[in-house]
Amino acid sequence: MGSMLKQLNDTPARxxxxxxxxxxxxxxxxxxxxxxxxxxxxxxxxxxFDRADDFKAISADGVRIIAREIPNRPRGDLDLxxxxxxxxxxxxxxxxxxxxxxxxxxGREGRLIESTYLLRNxxxxxxxxxxxxxxxxxxxxxxxPAEDLAKRxxxxxxxxxxxxx
Amino acid sequence: MAKFLxxxxxxxxxxxxxxxxPPAAPLSAQGQASDAATDILTLTCVLRARNADRAKDELIxxxxxxxxxxxxxxxxxxxxxLSRRLTAPGVLNRLSEMGQLQSRSxxxxxxxxxxxxxxxxxxxxxxxxxxxxxxxxxxxVSEALELEQEVNRVITEIERNRGQLNYYRExxxxxxxxxxxxxxxxTVPGSGGGVPIPxxxxxxxxxxxxxx
Numbered sequence: 256m257g258s259m260l261k262q263l264n265d266t267p268a269r270x271x272x273x274x275x276x277x278x279x280x281x282x283x284x285x286x287x288x289x290x291x292x293x294x295x296x297x298x299x300x301x302x303x304f305d306r307a308d309d310f311k312a313i314s315a316d317g318v319r320i321i322a323r324e325i326p327n328r329p330r331g332d333l334d335l336x337x338x339x340x341x342x343x344x345x346x347x348x349x350x351x352x353x354x355x356x357x358x359x360x361x362g363r364e365g366r367l368i369e370s371t372y373l374l375r376n377x378x379x380x381x382x383x384x385x386x387x388x389x390x391x392x393x394x395x396x397x398x399x400p401a402e403d404l405a406k407r408x409x410x411x412x413x414x415x416x417x418x419x420x
Numbered sequence: 421m422a423k424f425l426x427x428x429x430x431x432x433x434x435x436x437x438x439x440x441x442p443p444a445a446p447l448s449a450q451g452q453a454s455d456a457a458t459d460i461l462t463l464t465c466v467l468r469a470r471n472a473d474r475a476k477d478e479l480i481x482x483x484x485x486x487x488x489x490x491x492x493x494x495x496x497x498x499x500x501x502l503s504r505r506l507t508a509p510g511v512l513n514r515l516s517e518m519g520q521l522q523s524r525s526x527x528x529x530x531x532x533x534x535x536x537x538x539x540x541x542x543x544x545x546x547x548x549x550x551x552x553x554x555x556x557x558x559x560x561v562s563e564a565l566e567l568e569q570e571v572n573r574v575i576t577e578i579e580r581n582r583g584q585l586n587y588y589r590e591x592x593x594x595x596x597x598x599x600x601x602x603x604x605x606x607t608v609p610g611s612g613g614g615v616p617i618p619x620x621x622x623x624x625x626x627x628x629x630x631x632x
Contacts, residue, residue, distance in 0.1 A: 344623065346470065374625055381628070
């Protein structure tokens, strides 16, 4: 009896209304689910923390990677954000070792800034890669004592090249 | 009885030596203190450092390069001993390169009297010890045993005085620097500190490790 009443009330107009409502809700649901707009594979010999919101990976010798998306607000281009990062690192006393253009396999342009920093008498390497895609910024950071990170350089670079954004 | 009187007399001499001794010669003449410095220097500062960890690393390196060493370190404070070859104004200049010096104070404690007294006490006790040792040589076994106890006591006293003297000498030879750090609150426009955007500000190793 109940199902018959339901069918009688289910007019085309009501169905259209429900569909529109669902479409309106979709972006909000996607945002709530924190869908990543990129894919990144862990470099060789790294494990990924699969329950983390951001991409986080670590190697057996403690080289760490975090990738995170940030809204590009206020909106800036790759050049502007690169300069902001350089200024920030320099202001904190980081030594900029390299600042170079990088490109993913899919052709997305980015910058890789390699810096070093003496923390409690240990020389650390701090890599910051940035990609800008319209209203999203993708930041990939990696930290480890300089000699450990140097051993992983090629696999880290490969992981950056293989990012899909 | 005679032996007892001898030991008693020697004890009185040992205990009263610093008081009964003639005025001590100047420290420089005794060759005990370097460059006649007899004051303990303590420099205390509050530093608004651009990067406290880096400032700490620099201070440790500065101390180690100048016969000094790290005494204590915590998140907001560091204490180091620095060679007196570095002057207080010189150290303050170095600190001002690391950030904004908010306050500074320089304390001096003259320990000339303590150094003089300790040197005198050691000298007198050493003389007393030499006499005791001579007495031990010329005594029979039972006398020697009693004198040996006195010899040991005097030696202990001398070592204690030498320890105190070394402590004061080290304190005089090094400057005690204590730096308290305060956080940099935001960035003054045009100071070259970068843009005040949270994700840009978060780009550093400490924040990274916290986020990880």
